[in-house]
Amino acid sequence: MSDAHLDSEEGSLQITLSLGSGLLSKVDESYRDTSQTLAISEGITIDSVLNRLGLPSNMAVLVILNDALVQPSQFALQALTNGDRLSVMPPIHAG
């Protein structure tokens, strides 16, 4: 796991972010780690995190927050809090 990211959007809260291997080439270079701690500011939503990662806005992803599936319609509404575990994964299909 990499250290907490420090950038212009840094905040006082920290979440644990897991990224699927299949997404690593899609996110900005500084986030290319399957497990990392992310510093966030109060009230930030899942949508904002996805945007910060640099994922294309129309890209289908599977989002799990603290063992609960989050539907895409909630991405802009679901705020994150300190200690949250957020997983952003490729969608599931036959393999």
Add this chain to the structure above:
Amino acid sequence: MTWHGKVLIADLSANTVRTEPLNQAWADEYLGGRGLATRYLTEMMNPKADALSPENVLIFATGPMTGTMASTSGRYCVVTKGPLTNAIACSNSGGKFGAELKYAGYDLLICTGKAVKPVYLLIEDGNAQLMPADDLWGTTVWHTEEFLKEKHKDPQIKVASIGVAGEQGVKYACVVNDLHRAAGRSGVGAVMGSKHLKAVAVRGTVGVPCANPERVMAVTKETHQLLKDSDGRRELTEFGTNAMIDSMHAFGGLPTNNFLKMTFEGSKNINPEAMKTPNENGHTNLITNKACFGCTIACGRIAHIDKQHWSVRNRENYHHASGGLEYETAYAFGPVVGVDDIDALTFAGYLMNEHGMDPISFGVTLAAAMELYELGILTNEHTDGVPLNFGNAEALTIMAEKTGKQEGFGKELGLGSKLLCEKYGRPELAMVVKGQEFAGYDSRALQGMGLGYATSNRGACHLKHDVFAEDMADQSGDGKAVPCKNSQDQIAMIDSTGLCLFTTSAWDTDAFQRQIAAACGDDWTREKLLESGERTWNLERLFNLHAGLTAADDTLPPRLLETPAPEGVAKGKVCELDKMLPEYYSLRGWTDTGIPTQETLSRLSLNEHAV
């Protein structure tokens, strides 16, 4: 039309081969591949016959698109009665063998009876002959392919063969073609072995007939572009199917330790990132990706094992590149047995291909044995002194080899989970439907998958329905019957085309229709295609009912129906099969005991197959 109009019949009992005209009326009803082969099977054998008896019939079937210029046109099916399930077996493979069979001038190959002594079938441009295989019997798939290419002095020969596992009746032995592609499931390789048929070697230069090549080329260009632009296709090309392992772990649907758990922390050590990251010796597992015939996806992985790894340190014959981890092999040698040693997993995959076994069924059977061991029911005395604890990577590779060679405890593992667990008095530990082991999805987290598993005609299978989108949207059983039934029909159609299922991230039914209409004629409308898929599904069901299966076989193990999910997004849930199954039967037009009604039989022109 893209048919040669020829079916090659190999009568192994009589040691003869002959050519018969393709039954075009059946091709017009069932399209080709899986559907057409099912129609021939029902005509040619008694469904009650023992799967490993000479009465069983083994069919290699191409589809109308096999060998054409269409993207992914390398698919063929092996259809027979399966020894693992005593139900119909339909196993689909890629590689180059299917297209070569078509190039040699045949649409289907049907093998009947049983040879007195081991034989192989040599097919060259419209000519076929059965040849002695005494020298090959008892050897591996890899040796067989090399030997036949050398013997016939033609490296372009395509070979489908079995290993010792198939010869000796391992219930989940497969038919391997092109060294590491396989008609993998349900034990079709054991049927081939029971017939003393070691291999089919094909060389073809005849090509594929095509009434309107300009139109086929135009629609191929258009559908090729759809694939090229698809995000799903890009993911398969770049990461292969194993990209799924991170998602299933995060979701909490990744069967671990024989389904006792639903997440696997070790998945990070066997995921696509691990495959391309150098280890402490500087060795990188993944070499490149690989495509089957005509494929513009190339989801296959080519890997190699670290020469310093304990599994192959003194075994140079395993230092070459070969088939690498895909999602199902990663699951079956990884989480379900609790192992996260990427080289051990890759070696186990090599052994499956070399000896001709289905990785899913082997891995899940080993997982059941590990649970029996941890319960104290199996001991070191049973297991040749090998501790079968979950997570023991050495046990994985030792048992893979013992099973492939049918030595020691490997003989018991060759029975499959159902018979193994029954033998040791704990049948509920077998993670199977109709005797066939589950793929890497826990149906407490994916409810539609549970319904698909339970109703699959070939036993538990993840590739005969597609309810993933609905299962992601909702973790209940509500609304799963309709997409399950509809996708089963659609996939039965796709399996009959000779094209690959992994195109569906880009191709909808209309995209398949445009290709089939160009190749086979405009009477193949969208409606007719889907009806042919539904007809195939129902004919498979009727075969199984005639074989003696009943609605009682459309079920799941108690662990999935009664034990709440211990973790993940579905924590606390069980599979709601009792809610989904009656709705599914009703949608299918079946009675509440799972038998197609007279109305359904009439609508699908299946009256002559009534139970």
